[in-house]
Amino acid sequence: MSRRVVVTGLGCISPLGNSVRESWLNLLNSKSGLVNLKSLPEYESDYKPFIKSVPESLSVGKAYFTTTHKDLFSDEDERRLAKFTKYAIGATYEALENANLLKKNTLQIDETLVDLNRFGCIVGSGIASIDEIYTSSIKFHNEHKRVNPLFIPKILTNMAAGNISIKFKLKGPSHSVSTACATGNNAIGDAYNFIKLGMQDICVAGAAEASLHPLSLAGFVRAKSITSNGISRPFDEERSGFVLGEGAGIVVLESLENALKRGANIICEIIGYGISSDANHITSPLPDGTGAQRAIEMAIGNSRRSEIKYVNAHATSTVLGDRAESNAIRNAIFKDTDNDNHIKNEIYVSSNKGSMGHLLGAAGAVESIFTIKSIQKNIIPHTLNLNKLDQEIQESSEGMTFVKESPKEIDNLEMALCNSFGFGGINTTLLYKKYRP
Missing domain, CATH: 3.40.47.10 (Thiolase/Chalcone synthase)
Known part of the structure; x- marks a missing residue:
């Protein structure tokens, strides 16, 4: 069923x-x-x-x-x-x-x-x-x-x-x-x-x-x-x-x-959920982000990557974590597939933690709510205190726009992802979509 x-x-x-x-x-x-x-x-x-x-x-x-x-x-x-x-x-x-x-x-x-x-x-x-x-x-x-x-x-x-x-x-x-x-x-x-x-x-x-x-x-x-x-x-x-x-x-x-x-x-509507384990370290993520990538890919499933316009990132403001997540997003969204050959669309990325800090277990739930509001209002919140993007992230994030300074209004935010990762190497991703009868 x-x-x-x-x-x-x-x-x-x-x-x-x-x-x-x-x-x-x-x-x-x-x-x-x-x-x-x-x-x-x-x-x-x-x-x-x-x-x-x-x-x-x-x-x-x-x-x-x-x-x-x-x-x-x-x-x-x-x-x-x-x-x-x-x-x-x-x-x-x-x-x-x-x-x-x-x-x-x-x-x-x-x-x-x-x-x-x-x-x-x-x-x-x-x-x-x-x-x-x-x-x-x-x-x-x-x-x-x-x-x-x-x-x-x-x-x-x-x-x-x-x-x-x-x-x-x-x-x-x-x-x-x-x-x-x-x-x-x-x-x-x-x-x-x-x-x-x-x-x-x-x-x-x-x-x-x-x-x-x-x-x-x-x-x-x-x-x-x-x-x-x-x-x-x-x-x-x-x-x-x-x-x-x-x-x-x-x-x-x-x-x-x-x-x-x-x-x-x-x-x-929720149309996808992904969960995986890094199986690597109790606090540090895999540097290449492959564990988080698997969770994102599981959540996306057969959905069209080209309709995903926004990723509400876990991005806790740690050096290793933010880089690993950036790699995971890019490799999951822009990967070559049989149905979609190397997607060229732009993906917006931001984190709510610049404004409210890290709510630990409650982080994903509150950030999911903000992701849902983004879809409802066609607006993407910016990342507070993001002044200059990390150079390594900048060099490896082709196709990704990190929203800073002010919110970004777009014509139609059809689908958005929300990531949450935890100690022990657990990775979770939810895919939200505008409701269509």
């Missing part, structure tokens, strides 16, 4: 805004969601003795989440739920509302529109609740205090999916993905496949991350992944690593049949 899968709802909490609309507009208007580490009050109290392990010059992509819906979190929720789960629920609420699935002024899904037994939830996280792990460990070891009975329910990666299912009564497949920085795309790709296979008719899918903490920052600094100057500059010749961020992205996916039956507003 294979069915067409469409996108009908979007929800997002990011360093750029508290909603999809706010985040998207700030992205297009060159706003930065990065703030200096010193400006975050939680780092100046409980963790002050430990902040010395993190350079003070660092910037972070902090998501400031507030909700206008008074019933979204009860007092019990505030006590029981970890921050990453709250992010996920907040983004899910916006996505469900955007998809016109909720009864007016309630958290209840209208059961006349969908079968909740066929409504799935596939939401993951890269690190989940590092704050809870750290705090509980310190109290347990130094203060000899009993562990909070909510400790395990707060730190399990699947608690975002579980609590979303409980709050919105979603009784279909409940599934959690944790594949480092590929988590968001991986979750959306799994949801896409579950619908195609007939395991569910509709699904909320994506990821949430709330890992801004001295311990995680110190770990990434030691892994030499974080930039020391606090500036995220994907593809730029002076890039030196990523800026850590947090947030959540959720999309509502449906079978085309289900969407048409309930009269949904169809935003776009």
Whole structure:
């Protein structure tokens, strides 16, 4: 069984805004969601003795989440739920509302529109609740205090999916993905496949991350992944690593049949998903990008490469990663094939991470939302802080235009790719397309 899968709802909490609309507009208007580490009050109290392990010059992509819906979190929720789960629920609420699935002024899904037994939830996280792990460990070891009975329910990666299912009564497949920085795309790709296979008719899918903490920052600094100057500059010749961020992205996916039956507003269609492994190194990509290339080629499948106009790149602002991805894009898009002899069309490439930093597990989900908005609005966001393209990338990227300085409007953005890659060598790619009946 294979069915067409469409996108009908979007929800997002990011360093750029508290909603999809706010985040998207700030992205297009060159706003930065990065703030200096010193400006975050939680780092100046409980963790002050430990902040010395993190350079003070660092910037972070902090998501400031507030909700206008008074019933979204009860007092019990505030006590029981970890921050990453709250992010996920907040983004899910916006996505469900955007998809016109909720009864007016309630958290209840209208059961006349969908079968909740066929409504799935596939939401993951890269690190989940590092704050809870750290705090509980310190109290347990130094203060000899009993562990909070909510400790395990707060730190399990699947608690975002579980609590979303409980709050919105979603009784279909409940599934959690944790594949480092590929988590968001991986979750959306799994949801896409579950619908195609007939395991569910509709699904909320994506990821949430709330890992801004001295311990995680110190770990990434030691892994030499974080930039020391606090500036995220994907593809730029002076890039030196990523800026850590947090947030959540959720999309509502449906079978085309289900969407048409309930009269949904169809935003776009997913027509391809690719996933592969470098099988090379836990943190470094294959320099020639062949692992990522296989994921891109799998996502493209039999689609016409000439219709793909945009690639929303993973591009974390690391020297090796950005070069490898550039190689992967060019070799996958412009390769010779029996059906399309050496495509000559122009491909636009940009990264959202210059504006909001790297949201780790949530990156692909939020960037997928921006990719979908690009298709919907026929506009490609630029890469903030890309001043001068890396020379090696420039020399090996014939046919690719890296969008910088300002957004690029085009006549018809038919198809776009979104890449996400993660530690462990995992590569994921999603192919989005304008919906055509």
